[in-house]
Amino acid sequence: MTTRGEHLTDSVRNARADARAQTGLTSEWMPYLPASGSPFAPAGVDPVDLVWAETVAPGGYAHKVLARGTRLRLDDPTGDACAHLVVYNALEPVERLNVADTVKIPWQAYLGAGHPLLSGEGRVLATVVADTSAHHDAFCGTTTEAWNDRKYGDARPEGPSPAGRSLFVKAAAKHGLSRRDLPPSVSFFQGVRVEADGGFTWLGSAGPGTSVELVAELPLLVLLANVAHPLDPRPEYVVGPLRVHAWRGPATGPGDERFTATPERNRAYLNSIDYAEARGL
Structure with a gap:
């Protein structure tokens, strides 16, 4: 059946009736509005405290602006999600994730609990505060159109095997940013390790039911491509759903162990606090 046969929109009145007929329809891949309506609220979190709740489709993307101190949780229910992440200072998006500094300042290239995500300004944008997966990657970035065309034969954002870079472009455009504003990303739930010869080994997933939690150290613009x-050595385009929840909380402060874990991290957290306090945040 054609789209024209499915929808009667040949007049304003019919178009309005057709649009209103879609009210109440749902999809398993959707943001929950209000966020408190999520059927997957994390244990121990009161649903009324949620400010973002969404299930991102395989091959889908999401984006959100979050306040400083917001806790962001990513869940991999099937073991096949791969959450590629870019974060920006939402007040000044010219400040964005710097992967080189993210692995340099903590002297650790493998992401996990306690790992700060840094900008090129020496500030912590977000911190990984909990992790049950330990299968992540700060080396490879996301997929490109050329890569997916070569491997899967299709890289269209609306196609069966979209590239992460294309989805980031779409998400960034929602916030007035363009392709040139996209830095390299990190990814969660599909691990990579560096071998003695400098080559990469793909570890894959830790299995279904794992999660990662981050806290926003500054107001954040979050872009996700799933x-x-x-x-991934599998010839098929394999990716599962990604669940996203966020709720208000405190940013990292002097009472947190990670605040003074190393001199370099302490300085980066102090830089973030200085920036936030100067703006009354």
């Missing part, structure tokens, strides 16, 4: 990892 696409297959570029080193």
